[in-house]
Amino acid sequence: MLRCTKCNRVYEEDLRIQCECEGTLLVERKYSSFAPQRRYFDMRRYLPYLPVNERFLPYLHPPVTPVSKVKNVIFKLEYLHPTGSFKDRGTYVTVAKLKELKIKEIVIDSSGNAAISMAVYSAFSNIRTHIFVSSNTRKEKLSLLSSFGAELHIVEGDRMKVHEEAVKYSRENNIPYLSHWLNPYFLEGTKTVAYEIYEQVGVPEYVVVPTGSGTLFIGIWKGFKELFEMGEISRLPKMIAVQAKGFESLCKRSNSEANVLADGIAIPNPPRKEEMFRIIKESNGSCISIGERVTRQALTELYRMGFIVEPTSAVAYAALKFFEDEGKSFVVPLTGSGLKLHSSF
Amino acid sequence: MLRCTKCNRVYEEDLRIQCECEGTLLVERKYSSFAPQRRYFDMRRYLPYLPVNERFLPYLHPPVTPVSKVKNVIFKLEYLHPTGSFKDRGTYVTVAKLKELKIKEIVIDSSGNAAISMAVYSAFSNIRTHIFVSSNTRKEKLSLLSSFGAELHIVEGDRMKVHEEAVKYSRENNIPYLSHWLNPYFLEGTKTVAYEIYEQVGVPEYVVVPTGSGTLFIGIWKGFKELFEMGEISRLPKMIAVQAKGFESLCKRSNSEANVLADGIAIPNPPRKEEMFRIIKESNGSCISIGERVTRQALTELYRMGFIVEPTSAVAYAALKFFEDEGKSFVVPLTGSGLKLHSSF
Structure with a gap:
């Protein structure tokens, strides 16, 4: 079912994107144990935990993306998806749902x-x-x-x-409006990042996420929570939301330089803001805001480390410099490709 | 050890790229059974079959790339690697070897x-x-x-x-020259494409590969042969080499239009040509040569099917039109990304 995050009202799993009270919705299902379909190395691995039927899945399956350990940081290469960003995970589940509903x-x-x-x-x-x-x-x-x-x-x-x-x-x-900021099925895709992190490296101490609309931040938390509720893991990571200066929704809004380089998270008033506040509180996490100069520096470093990513991905890495990192373990998803799409070929 | 493909002479596994007789070299090791390291979803999965030590592996692990089934064709998405092509597999093993040898x-x-x-x-x-x-x-x-x-x-x-x-x-x-056309360790990386195909979809009837220098064509065959020799599989695929018109080394050289669009395989005289001839013969395969117009058409179709690839990748898909495909199963690796690299960011 779909449950409103504000008033708790529940709905059937149709294409609704907001509650009648205007609260945002999440898919809620009970899973008894975590049993990935081990013959798959793509999102079908987690089919038992996706609210869609296998026969409606698009053939362009988002892969289990690799992780790269550099000192105490584990990068999750979410830019190695078919269209160059983690968004393919959310799209994949959404398109399956649309096909099921014959939309x-x-x-x-x-x-x-x-x-x-x-x-x-x-x-x-x-x-x-x-x-x-x-x-x-x-x-x-x-x-x-x-x-x-x-x-x-x-x-x-x-x-x-x-x-x-x-x-x-x-x-x-009379055509459905399907904002990915609101669409609850989108988060059912992004939550699989948490399943993969768990299978690849266990539960880290911190997950540090570039955060605008929150589709990745909330999805990762939802995935870890589900693993926790299934009894598969016994602790949860601290969730760190990293935002762009001038566009903060969770951190204090800064009046100085605006970070327009990190355009993927330049979202000053995301509809799922209250959910994100709750996650930061519940996970004992925090919010960090990053300026443009620091983003550019971090991007250059990532590039030299071999990660060809877009500027938005660099804010999370930049944020690590603000931690006392001795002995701590961080997972940082690198969200979008630095390779550029062209319309001519 | 390294074995010459021409005179059968053997060498230690150092950085040699040609035999004294000028023949090309392959790594030769005996493996008794196929036991992937199932906790990994990247090339480390096949570490027991790579001629390198785990501690020298670069941290940028090429992933198990996804497969997409469209009718009777299985596309292997080899463009979803860290630098946008299957070459990362060969580089990964080569760099590990260089580090081991302190080069x-x-x-x-x-x-x-x-x-x-x-x-x-x-x-x-x-x-x-x-x-x-x-x-x-x-x-x-x-x-x-x-x-x-x-x-x-x-x-x-x-x-x-x-x-x-x-x-x-x-x-x-006195600095080693390391052409990937000759480097035997490069093929130890590309052979893992065959291992993955086997784990993902079994042994197909045909593998259809864009072929210039042959680093992918020979690698895939080597991988399947090793599985066969380990007793893991009981038959081998037919290997189809797809070349660019005007640059054929295996098919008859055409004098008409040159296919400059498929620049990744515009290699008229590759040093491993004799090995490729033998593979075509041994696998009961063939060679097909594709012109520029057909390549462009195939690229447009691939793009519409959701595969954002470079023109060289399209020749293999174009080649399928020349088969009576009823009841046959094809694997087609899509070799390079259509996303373009830029030096400015």
Whole structure:
């Protein structure tokens, strides 16, 4: 079922993305034990814990991504997914759910990694995707999104206006609006990062996550919690949310330099903010905010270490410098590829 | 030991890349049974079958790449490696060997995926890499290679002249020349593709491989042969080498349009040619040559199917149209990413 994180009301597992009270929703199921399907080395490994039927899964299975241990830091290479970011995990489960529900058309309003992921997966799954974007979006990105067959709707105005137009179009045409910020099935995909970390390296002391809308931060926590509730693990990691200066939603908002380099987490008011506050508190974690200069430095270091990632991925690594790290173990997911998509080939 | 493929002479496992008779070398070891290290989901899974010591392995472990089944074709997503191509498998084993032998400096003469892979892995492994390239190489590529810390040597002249200068520099300065075309350890990395295919989908009827220098074609065959010799499998796949028109070394050389789009396999005279002929014969396989127009078409189709790959990867898929495919099963490795590397970030 789906449970509201605010008023606890429950719903059937359909395509609802918000409670009637406007609270955000999570999928809730009870699992008795952790038994991965060991013959798979991709997300099908965790099929018993995904709220979808195997026959609706897209054929483009996100892999078990590798981990790299460098001193006391374990990097999780979440940029080695088919469209270059961890978003493929959420898209994979979402597309399976859409196919199960026989939904052939959706509306979204993102122009980043999530949109690229949905554009690719929906194209070969015969789902028509309307993507609402701001007229400020770079032409290359628009051309790329349309080259995958997505229907672009270009809106004059800021991010909020784009959102309003998407919702309006969705209502007027009776096509589901499926923001990945709200979509509970998206988190069912990202939670598998925690399952993999557990299988690969056990439970670390800290998980340090670039955090904007929270799709990865909340997903990882949900995965570890489920393992805990199944009795598979006996302790939980401390969750550290790393944000971009000027766009903080959990840390104190800074007025100085804005970190526009980490554009993937430049989300000042995410709808799942209260859930994230609770996770930080429950896990005994914290929030750290990172500026642009430090992000750039960290990115250069990551590149030299062999990790070809995008700037947003670098904030979590940058955050480690603020820890007394002696004897502590950190897992840092590297969220998006530094390889760039082009529409021409 | 290393065994010459031409005169059968054997050598110790040092950094030799050719026999005294100028024949090419392969690593030869006897394995009694196939027992992957199941706790790993990356190349360490096959450590018992790699001629290197675990403690010298780089931390950037190539993953078990996912497979995607589309009708009767199983795509193996070899573009989801840390530097965007299957070459990381060969580099991974090679760098471990260099570290074991305490070699701190090497010379290579490639500017493609193999050079990018070696530049990245050698940089964080503290191995100085001299890359000899033609002055015709695109500036962006040069800038990229040097951004990883590789020492570039720009040579006026064609590919052959570049090779000569690299060998000359290597001799004069007593630095090992390590062409991946000849390097036997490189194939010890690429052979793991076969192990993974076997674990993921069993032994297919056909493996259809883009083939220039043969580092993937020969590696895959070697992997299946080893499984066969261990008694793990009882039959072998037919090996299909797919080449680019105008650059054929195994198929009949065509005089019509040259397929310059598939630049990764534009290698008209590879040193391991005789080995490849033998594999085609022994496996009851064949060679198919693909033109540029068909490559472009296949690339567009792959893109729409969700596979963001480079043109060289598309030739193998294009080749399938020349088969009567009813009831047959094909594995097609998709070799390199369509995401492009940039030197600026």
